[in-house]
Amino acid sequence: MMWSEKYRPQRVKEMVGNEEARITFLEWLVNWKNGSKPVLLVGPPGIGKTTLVKAAVKELDYDMVELNASDVRTKEKLESIIPQLLNNTSVLGRKVLLFLDEVDGMSSRGDRGGFATLISLLKEPTVPIVMAANAEVGEKIKELKRVSTMIRFKRIPPRLLVLYLDHVLKSENAKLSIGDKLRLVAVSSGDVRTLLNESQSLATAGFSESLQPISFSVDIDKAIATFFTAEKVENALDILRRSEGFYNDPRFAGYDSEKRRTDKLAALFSSIVTSNVDTDNLAKMLGVLAYVDVLVGRMGRTREWRLLRYIDTILAYKLFKESRGLTYNQYDVPFVLMNRVFREARLIRKIIANLAKSLHTSKRAVATYYLPYLLMILAKSKIDIKEFLAANNMDSSLEDLIKNEAGRLRKK
C-alpha cells in the first residue's frame, strides 16, 4: 500500500503545517449554524486541504458528500444533488457536509452552467459547504470569495516535512540518510504526498524517480527534436522525461496557446502530422498518440496523477521505431500553409477594419455577415477591384488577395 494513503492523517491533530488554517477551519465547522457562509480552502496541491476536511468530518461525526473534479458538475447535476442536500440531513438523521473539491477546475465546457448554479446555491446554505481550490487567481475564485469565507493554506516548511517523514519511517521501521531526506524534501517543494511517495520508492526499492539526475528541464522544441534523432530508445525516453512539457487535459480546456505548446502530446502530434512519412507509419504513430490521449484523459478524470509518470515510457517505446528522422513542428499544419494563414489573416484583418469604418459597424459584423457577400458580389460582377479599393481607402497590397478569393468563388 502506498505510504501517502496508509499514513494519510485520520485526525486533524496528526497533520503537519498550516496550524492556524486548521484551527480556523475547525472553529468554523464546530460553530456552524444555518445560514453560515460556506468556506473556501485555497492552497497548492498536496498540503492537506482534502485530508483536513476528511479528518474533521470523521472527528465531528458528519456524513460527507463529495463532488470532485472527476465528477460531472453540470447545472443539471448540481441542481439534482445540492437542493436535496440542503433540504435534508442524511437518511439516518446524521449531520451532512458537502465538499466540493477542486472548484477552480470546473470547466466551462465539461461542467456547463455548473459554476453559475453553484454560486446561486451557495447563498443560503442549510448544511456546511466546504470548497477547495488550488490557486487564488481567476474570475471563478473572485466570485467564490464574495460568497464564502476564505482560508489560505501554504506549503509546509521543510523541517515539519522531515518531522512527519521521520514519524512514517519509524512506523515502517525504515531508514533514510540525512542527505536523502534533504534531497527528498527539496524535490517535494512542500508537498507531503510527493514526499511520501518518493520516500517509499527510495526506502523500499532504493530508487526514486525524482532523485535521478533528470531534474533540469529542456525546452519542448529541443526535447522533441532530440527525441526524433536519438539513437537509442533509452536516450529518447530520457529526453522526453527531461522536457519542460507536461500532459494537459486532452481537450485543452482553459489553456492558452503558450501552455498548449508545452503539451508533449500536442508537440508530438504537430510534428508527426507535418512530417513527410508514409501512410502506414503515420497511422501507427497517430494510433499511439490517440491511445495515450485516452489514457491521459482517464487519469485526469479519475485523478490518478501518479500514473502520468508511465506515459513517457509508453510514448518512447511505442513511437521510437516509426518516428526516426522526423522534425519538431509547433503547428499542426504544414509550414507553407501556416505561412499563408499568417500572412492572409493579417491582410483580411486590414480589409475588415477598413470596411467596418466605412460601413459604420463592428469588425465582427463585417467578418461574419458582410465580407462573404461582398466577395460574392466582387466575384460575380464586373467591378474593378482597384477602383473598389481606392473608393474604400484601402491600399493596393490587398488587391491580390481579393482577386484570388473572388477568382476561387467564381470557379465554384
Add this chain to the structure above:
Amino acid sequence: MIRIMLGNWFSLPRVGPDVFSKLMRQARLKYDREKRLFMVQPETNVTILTSILKEALKDDIIIELPCFVCGKSAGCAECEFVDICDRTSVSDQCICKKCSEEDAYRHYCDNFMERLAAAKIKI
C-alpha cells in the same frame, strides 16, 4: 538587519505615508494604531512585504518562523533547510531544533490539541 517573526507583533522605523500605505494596501500587513506595531496576518503577501521594506529601509529583511511547540524563534538562520525553505511562501509556523529532537511528532500533535482547547474548540 530587520528581523520579522511571523505571527508576532513587530515595530518598524518611521517609513512615511507612501510606504505605510503600500504596506497596508499591497502587502496587507496588520497595524495596531495604539501600540504602533505591525503583524503579518494570513492574507499578508510576505514577498511584497519584504521587497517594500528592503527598498524603503535599504536594509536586509530576515523572515523568521516561530516554533509551534515552544513559541520561540524556530532559528531559521541556523536551520539545515535554510537553502530550500522559502519562508515567504511556507505556512507561518515551524518547529525549532530543540523541540524537534526526542518524541517531536507527539509533542507537536499534543500542542495542536492544546491550541484547540485554548480556542475552546472541542473535537
